[in-house]
Amino acid sequence: MDEKTGQRGEGRGERSPTHLKKRGVRGPGSGVRASARPETAPITVTVPEVMAAKGMRRLVMVTATDEPSARLADAAGVDLVLVGDSLAMAALGRADTLSVTMDEMVHHTRAAAAGARRALLVADMPFGSYQTSVADAVRNACRLVGEGGARAVKLEGYRPAEVSAIRAAGVPVVAHLGLTPQSMHAFGGYRVQGRQAEQALVLLGQARELESAGAFLLVLEAIPPALGRAITRAVGVPTVGIGAGPACDGQVLVSADLLGLSAGPLPRFVRRYAELDAVIRTAVEAFAADVRAGAYPADEECYPDPPGLEAVVARCLAEG
Ligand code: KIV
Secondary structure, three states: OOOOOOOOOOOOOOOOOOHHHHOOOEOOOOOEOHHHOOOOOOOOOOHHHHHHOOOOOOEEEEEOOOHHHHHHHHHOOOOEEEEOOOHHHHOOOOOOOOOOOHHHHHHHHHHHHHHOOOOEEEEEOOOOOOOOOHHHHHHHHHHHHHOOOOOEEEEEOOOHHHHHHHHHOOOOEEEEEEOOHHHHHHHOOOOOOOOOHHHHHHHHHHHHHHHHHOOOEEEEEOOOHHHHHHHHHHOOOOEEEEOOOOOOOEEEEOHHHHHOOOOOOOOOOOOOOOOHHHHHHHHHHHHHHHHHHOOOOOHHHOOOOOOOHHHHHHHHHHHO
16 A cells, blocks of 8 residues: 555556466477567466366366455356356346346456456457347357457257357357256246256267367256266366366356355255355454444554645644
8 A cells, every 4th residue: 555645556557458468378399489479477277278188187166256256266266257247147137047138247257357367368249249149149249259358158959050150250168958947938947957868868969069060168057966977978178067066177167156145045956165145244243343333443454644734734723
């Protein structure tokens, strides 16, 4: 903190609007174009690295909604940060994901991109942004990359034409099968998918076709573990499960769920790793109590009075 200006100096002057350009830019092969990656730029997780993880190590993905949540996930060492449309509930107080707009997704993705400097940042394509036409799908995927700073996009359901066209535009695509919340009305609610053999085989076939269409990663949500295992074995790209059993190549959770910031009832697959709602409430209650008791701020939390100032202002007040 600068005593004269009262400014908080974060020492992060390198985070200029051009910082995205400074990410590690890897040329063909394993070489790094030295001119494109200054010494200070962070090493980033790339799409080829994520694909190469299959069968080698488990992938970790969490959601983020803004700069702090993306920065902390990044610092925790996750492989992928997802700006999921679940931010509708996690950050915007909505009942479901259906009302999130492209502008909102771009806004939140841009904030998260400022924090996810190493992890691969994936942005969800919101409801209505890719169902209308393949051209809309490509245009909106490009917005999430160009305006939002995402390095890949995710879309729900069996959409091989859209996956292929977005991929052809140079944007890496994550596909999402199983319980795809944007189709909740068609499913009749949030229901486990693929429980019947026929439906399970359809999902297995769709997973293969989405891989052929160019998806580099598959998110599998709320399906029986046996189907999660079968799809993971059947495709050459990694699978990341959320309620899809332990055999997936990685796991993803919504950060608000794992951190204890979301209200119940919670899906069966959620494991709480913290109860941050209680931590935050206790901290704000303590601040409120200190303010009301006159215990905040203390002397050391005030800027020192310059010599003579008190006398000058007292004289000024006395003179009217
Ligand atoms: O929106 C989201 O958070 C997601 C995850 C549940 C994978 O799509």
